[in-house]
Amino acid sequence: MDLKPGSRLKSSVCDTELIVVKAPSGDVDITCGGAPMADPADAERNGEVAAGSADGTALGKRYVNEDESLEVLCTKPGDGSLALGDTALSLKEAKPLPASD
Amino acid sequence: MNLMMLLEMASSGFGDRTAVGSQGRGLTYEQLFQRAGATAMRFREAGVDRVSMVDVSSEALPIALFGSAWAGVPFVPLNYRLTVPELRHLAAEVAPSVTVCNDDALAAIGDLDGVRAVVRPDFLAQWAEGSAPDSDWNVDPEEIAILLYTSGTTGAPKAAVLRHRHLVSYIIGSVEFMGAAEDEATLVSVPPYHVASMAAILSSVYAGRRIVQLPNFYPADWVNLVRAEGVTHAMVVPTMLARIVDHLEDIGGGLPSLRALSYGGGKMPAPVIARALDVLPEANFVNAYGLTETSSTVAVLGPEEHREAHRSDDPAVRARLGSAGRPLPAIEVDIRDEEGNPVATGTSGEIWVRGEQVSGEYLGRNSRVTPDGWFPTNDGGSLDADGYLYVEGRIDDIIVRGGENISPGEIEDVLLSHPSVADAAAVGVPDEQWGEAVAAVVVAAKGQTVDIADLQEFVKSQMRSSRTPDCIELRDELPYNETGKLLRRILREELAESR
CATH class of the missing domain: 3.30.300.30 (ANL, C-terminal domain)
Incomplete structure (x- = not known):
């Protein structure tokens, strides 16, 4: 599916919800728990988290692909883990800054 | 992308934490979320284009800010210290609006066409009561979240446009979600119409840091509030810090709870910071540089850099105490000459910035951002070989x-x-x-x-x-x-x- 910054995505196999922070243009094959993700308005719970894709997502964490052209933020945690095509997304390291405002 | 997403995450993950007010007695994230939702529905029913506020800081501020974001209308905090003619002029420009206000503002603008003025007690009792609806907010990142009239020290005030994408990018790029310990509290003493006040609400909600508000700044009140509320973090402008240091030198006793003090919003005289380091030896100092048009901070000098500069014998390292530190990871900074060409390291020129949080846009005017995303700040400055930014003030000056x-x-x-x-x-x-x-x-x-x-x-x-x-x-x-x-x-x- 085509993704834009601000797009919301929902897992079809667990509670995970995401917001897209950054996305490459064109078709993006993002999955959660081994199943395609969808717009929350269209997402229906359908099936189980696949074995091997069950590391879970954590609230407030950001996930990226290898070249960081795709970045998503977890707004609701769930049991499935995220992948782009066959490659798992990885947790983006936080670089906490000193509070400034 | 919508500011509400930040509050929804805080509320769903840490709903019982205190968001605003005294520990255990203020509004929790869950309560703030519910009130924002209830308020949003009433804003929608009122059918206005903007929600404005002419008042000092109170819990009504975050409720109205998030309620506006949920309702899909820009939030416009106005300067409550303006003269009546100035305020009427801006209020008319902002209309049709719901305006949450104090009694003086009600008298000043209540009769204007298209201005539905609501005093704060009525707003809290009638608009903010109830629970959040099922209705969602708009997620279009291009929607305007906040309009902030710049201080107009050089001319007529103009409204800087901050869209949801600018502010959300700033927060998720610079704040770790729920990164604050549960005992942390930040004291906000700048007025609602200052970008640092808006940014403080958003970053504190996302960090899970309790907000304590000081409606009117007096140094003794500020010090008393830090002590009474166990405040751990605070942001001040230079004139505030000078008066706080004067007061602390008079009364003694320090501020043991205060871990981090950030300053910005103007040039900090070096003697003031040196005296502050003496009266607040335990505090971590952070110097932040930013503009309204950049969604607040674009460069910071952190606590360790303060200490390193303070201790160093190397004049170049010592000089960093007078710098604004280094750009945030998501921000690029360039120094350019009058023709817009980059200048050599160490040479003064105009500070240009680029990044997702940079707006550089004013309502009803052409954007000052170049097609490739660079915003000329109209601040003079230079970068040293290690990337430290030295701000010299407005180029017009x-x-x-x-x-x-x-x-x-x-x-x-x-x-x-x-x-x-x-x-x-x-x-x-x-x-x-x-x-x-x-x-x-x-x-x-x-x-x-x-x-x-x-x-x-x-x-x-x-x-x-x-x-x-x-x-x-x-x-x-x-x-x-x-x-x-x-x-x-x-x-x-x-x-x-x-x-």
Whole structure:
């Protein structure tokens, strides 16, 4: 599916919800728990988290692909883990800054 | 992308934490979320284009801010210290609006067409009561979240446009979700219409740091509130810090709960920061540089960098205490000349910035951002070899004396380094021979007398003679606006007249 910054995505196999922070243009094959993700308005719970894709997502964490052209933020945690095509997304390291405002 | 997403995450993950007010007695994230939702439905029913606020900080501020985001209308905090004609002018520009206000503002603007003025107690009792609806918010990142009228120290105020994408990018790029410990609290003492106030609400909600609000800044109240509420974090503008340090030196006792003190919003005189380090030895100091048009902070000098600079024998490292630190990871900074071409490292020019949080856009005007995303800030500055940013002030304030560009900051730094001087300003005044002459105004330090001739000699010993002020005047205080910006325009006019 085509993704834009601000797009919301929902897992079809667990509670995970995401917001897209950054996305490459064109078709993006993002999955959660081994199943395609969808717009929350269209997402229906359908099936189980696949074995091997069950590391879970954590609230407030950001996930990226290898070249960081795709970045998503977890707004609701769930049991499935995220992948782009066959490659798992990885947790983006936080670089906490000193509070400034 | 919507500001509400930040609050929804805090509420769903940490709903019982106190978001605003005293520990255990203020609004929790869950309550703030519910009130924002209830308010949003009433904003929608009112059918207005904007939600505005003309009041000091209170819990109504985050409720109205998030309620506006949920309802899909821009939030416009206005300066409650404006004169009645100024306020009427802006309120009419912002209409049709719901305006949450104090009694004075109600009297000033309540009769305007399209302004539905609601005093704060009524807003809290009638608009903010109830629970959140199922209805969702708009997720279009291009929607306008906040309109902020810039302080207009140089001309008529204009409204900077901050879209949801700018602010959300800023927060998720610079704040770790729920990164604050549960005992942390931040004291917000800048007024609602200052970008730092808006940014403080958003970053504190996302960090899970309790917000404590000081409606009107008085140094004794600020110190008392830090002590009473166990405040761990605070942001102040330079004029506030100077008065806090004065007060703490008088009463003693320090502020043991305060772990982090950030300052920004204007040039901080080096003597003030040195005194602050002495009276608050436990606090971590953070210097932040940013603009309304950049969704707040774009560069920070962190606590470790403060200490390293303070300890160092290397003059280049020591000088960093006067820098704004390094750009945030998501921000690029360039220094460019008048034609927009990059200048060499260490050379002064205009500060240009680029990043997702940078708006650079004003309502009803052409954007100042270049097609490739660079925003010229109109601030002068330079970058050193290690990437530290030195801010020299507004380019409009540069004094041009006989063809030579002189940054007022350089002269002010020298004046401030004299022990008899507490505050100083240098401006250009019209001069037949030089085009502009350098005029300076100083304020004596507590218990000191300023000898003008002696001070002239002192400056001459430190700077080129062309940069030595042609005249120095002594005053009781300098003209600042209420958010600590020096009103150079007023000084220029007064000094030009008195010559």
